[in-house]
Each structure stands twice: as C-alpha cells, then as structure tokens.
C-alpha cells in the first residue's frame with residue numbers, strides 16, 4: 080500500500096475517536112476518507128451493506144444499506160469485499176468504478192476494506208447486541224422490548240392508531256407442556272408463532288412477552304380475520320396434532336394513545352376475558368377501566384384501613400316467624416366512612432386474594448362482641464359469619480377459625496359459617512373438607528344464596544350442612560306462579576331431608592305468610608330489621624320478640 084494511502088487511513092484514525100464517537104460522526108469521517116482514497120484509486124461510489132441474519136420483524140429492516148460516497152457517474156465494475164461478524168451479521172463493502180482495477184489496486188482495496196471492517200465491528204456488535212435485546216431467539220420474534228420499540232416506531236410515524244393490540248395467552252399451556260414434554264414445548268411455541276406470522280401482513284407483528292403470553296400488532300381492517308385464525312391453530316408435532324386455543328384482550332388503539340396505554344388496555348381486557356369463562360376474546364371498554372381503577376383504589380386503602388379497624392360489623396337478626404322471636408343473626412361487614420357496599424368491595428377483595436384477612440377480622444370482632452354480650456348478662460343468639468369461597472383454598476382455614484374462637488373462649492356452637500352455593504361449583508373437594516373440619520370443631524354451616532347456582536341438587540345430596548338459605552331472588556318473585564312451585568318444592572325437599580331452612584330478603588308480610596304456608600318458618604330481611612349497628616343490635620338482644628310485625 081502506498082504511503083499516501085497509509086497516511087489517509089492514519090489521519091482517519093486520528094480524526095475519529097472510536098471509543099465515544101457517535102455513529103454519524105464516524106460515518107462522516109468515513110465519507111471524507113473514502114473521497115480522498117477515491118482520488119487515488121478512482122472509484123465513483125462506495126456502498127456498505129449490513130446484513131443481520133434474523134428477521135423477526137418480517138420486513139427488510141435487517142438489511143441496512145449506506146451509500147457513503149457517490150459522484151453519480153455510471154460505473155460498470157463492482158468490487159465487493161465482505162466480512163462475517165459472528166453468526167449474526169455480514170458486512171459488505173462495494174466499490175463502483177468506471178474502469179477495471181489492476182491486481183495491485185485490488186489488493187489495496189482489500190487492505191483498506193479490512194481496515195474498515197475491524198473498525199466497523201464495533202458498530203456491528205452494537206447493532207447485534209441491540210437486536211438481541213429486542214428479540215426472543217427461541218421463537219425468533221420480538222420480545223417485550225422489541226414490541227415496545229416497534230410500537231414506538233409506529234407511533235412516531237403516526238400509524239399506531241391504525242392498529243389493534245391483541246394481548247393473548249395460550250389456553251391449557253400447562254397441559255400442552257405435560258403432553259409434549261418440556262423440551263418439545265419450545266418447538267410447539269415456535270411453530271405457533273410461525274403459524275401466526277403466516278397470516279400477518281408485513282407491517283403487522285407478533286412478539287412474545289415470555290411463557291405463553293404474546294402480543295400482536297394487527298391492522299384494524301384485518302382484526303376479524305386474525306381473531307378467526309387465532310380461535311384454534313393446529314400444530315403438528317412429531318407424534319400428534321395439537322389444537323391450540325387462546326384467550327385474548329383486544330384494544331383498538333386511539334389517536335392519542337401511547338404504546339404503554341395500548342398494552343395496558345389490552346392486558347386489562349385479557350384479565351377480564353380470563354374471568355369470563357364463556358368468552359375467549361374480549362374487546363376493551365371504559366367499564367373495565369373504571370372497574371380496574373376502583374379495584375386498585377380499594378386494594379390500596381384496604382390493608383391500612385383494616386389495621387386501623389376502619390371496618391364495622393353490623394348484625395341482621397334472623398327471626399322465627401311462628402313466634403316472631405329472634406333466633407339468630409348474620410354478621411355483615413361495613414367499611415366505616417366509605418359509601419361503598421360489601422356487594423362491591425367483597426368480590427374485588429376476593430379477586431385480589433385479600434378476603435381472608437377481612438373474614439377473619441369480622442370473625443374476631445364477632446367473638447369480642449359475643450363475649451361482651453355475655454359479660455353484660457345478655458343471652459346471645461347464634462351468629463352467622465360469611466366466609467368467602469375463595470378462602471377454601473387455604474387448607475388451614477378451619478384451624479385459623481377455631482384458633483380465633485378459642486382465643487376468646489367462646490362456645491363454638493354460638494357460631495355458624497355461611498358459604499355461598501357457588502363455592503361448590505368451583506372447588507367441591509375443598510368445600511367438603513372444610514365443612515367436615517369446621518363441624519368437628521362444633522360450628523354449624525349454612526349454604527347461602529341457595530338455588531341460583533348450577534349444582535343445588537348435587538349439593539343437597541352430598542353435603543352435610545345444617546341450614547339452607549334460599550336466595551333472595553326467589554323471595555322477590557314469590558308471586559310468580561312458576562317460582563311459587565319451585566320454592567314450595569325446594570322447601571319441601573329440604574324439610575324432608577331434615578335440613579334447616581331460612582329465607583333471606585323478606586321485605587313484606589305477604590312473603591312471610593306465603594313462606595309460613597309452605598313450611599319455611601325462619602326468615603331474615605328488612606321487614607324485621609335491616610343490618611343493625613352493634614349498639615342497636617345490643618338493644619335488640621335485650622328484647623328478642625318483635626311485637627309490631629303484623630301477623631295474619
């Protein structure tokens with residue numbers, strides 16, 4: 080290589096501080112340098128091609144091309160030098176020249192190219208690392224960071240609002256994992272992603288968030304087709320065909336939405352879809368957002384308020400309508416200084432797995448109150464407390480309950496546990512175990528909201544419970560001839576089975592008359608009392624008989 084060329088290269092090195100120069104500064108110097116070299120070697124144009132070997136973006140983004148220098152003269156001869164950087168990238172430098180080079184010139188070009196390849200490797204490695212951080216190599220698709228980056232690009236181009244974000248989760252993934260084994264499951268997931276890629280257009284994209292969670296950017300006009308495709312995708316493995324279904328939350332991106340907001344809304348919709356057993360695909364709506372905000376707010380204040388005893392226990396008497404004497408009571412929680420009712424916050428606490436704390440808190444307060452009533456010389460009646468079906472998952476629940484009761488030295492027969500009928504549909508075995516344990520400790524058990532679940536009869540057949548509480552909806556509609564027949568026969572059956580029976584939500588005398596007529600002699604409802612503050616309930620305990628209720 081001539082001294083002149085060597086000087087050009089070393090002045091390039093001198094001008095570029097490679098450690099911290101920005102790529103564009105590097106590129107600028109490169110351009111200047113090639114212009115100088117071209118005066119000696121006579122080429123008219125230099126093109127650099129950077130080829131990345133992965134293409135999960137389904138576009139030609141992996142091929143980057145820079146024209147470093149071009150003096151717009153038609154060149155017939157192209158000299159190409161390439162270099163491979165690890166397995167991930169190739170770099171090519173192409174020199175265009177009007178005339179043919181001799182051997183010496185060709186050698187010079189090779190040396191110059193090698194010189195730049197070495198320098199270039201810094202940039203390439205950066206790019207490869209950048210690429211690697213954006214890619215899930217197992218499925219050859221963008222990972223979360225890649226998905227965010229792609230969304231960001233769409234947003235800057237003002238195109239994000241033309242897309243729908245689909246947040247999806249494979250159904251029965253654990254089962255698939257078991258079926259094919261943990262080694263082949265990666266292969267199945269990869270095939271799944273490939274299959275989805277096949278129905279996507281170039282500008283659409285599927286990426287993996289991890290495990291069996293994926294996000295798709297689908298163009299709004301294609302959403303129906305894509306969802307239709309996602310209903311079931313058959314994946315062929317060595318041994319069998321596996322049909323894969325998914326659940327998805329879907330969000331149609333609005334003009335003002337950021338990528339983050341779009342993801343969040345789609346994931347909220349997915350969380351809802353997981354709760355609703357009947358639908359696999361759910362579009363996001365404002366209602367969901369409001370519910371989520373409320374849930375967050377509730378969870379945020381709940382633990383503090385519980386610690387500070389900001390929950391009160393109210394008592395609603397249960398009455399024997401044959402003599403109008405209070406025969407029991409139900410404890411119902413109230414959030415002090417909050418207008419929100421338990422009908423709203425209890426299901427939210429159930430979802431967040433916080434309900435056990437509340438139920439045990441209520442139980443503890445009941446025990447304290449019973450002790451206080453006894454100490455004041457009053458004869459307490461049995462108090463029912465609501466135990467959420469979600470708590471049945473806890474194998475130590477019965478023990479925790481009896482520990483609290485023993486702490487206050489209360490006779491367990493003063494206590495009754497109400498569990499909703501729907502509990503049996505979800506975890507029948509847990510329910511059976513819990514009932515048998517709790518009864519061994521001397522408490523009684525009632526089934527709440529009876530008749531609205533799907534397994535009422537099965538429950539009567541299999542469970543050893545003390546009382547059935549007929550759901551308020553039957554009592555509300557007692558004048559409807561069909562409902563009349565149903566309640567009558569339910570009551571009959573329960574009486575014949577020698578199980579206790581009580582009707583809830585009794586508001587008018589006619590309901591009492593009807594219930595008495597069909598053999599249901601215990602009721603609870605506003606007709607007698609609303610849930611009472613402890614002080615008012617205390618007064619009620621002193622006089623258990625209701626004098627003013629009209630009797631037929």
Ligand code: C2E
Nearest residue numbers: 411412420421422425441465466467584585586603604605
């Ligand atoms: P639930 O266990 O079915 O309780 C009966 C609900 O009906 C109570 O509502 C009660 O105030 C109301 N009610 C009683 N009689 C009448 C009536 O004549 N007419 C009308 N319209 N309503 C009547 P509340 O207190 O708002 O509780 C709602 C639900 O919240 C309860 O339904 C129960 O599922 C849950 N809950 C309340 N306290 C607790 C608790 O400490 N733990 C758990 N896990 N759940 C609770």
Ligand code: CA
Nearest residue numbers: 409465497527
């Ligand atoms: Ca109840």
Ligand code: CA
Nearest residue numbers: 527528548583
């Ligand atoms: Ca009920």
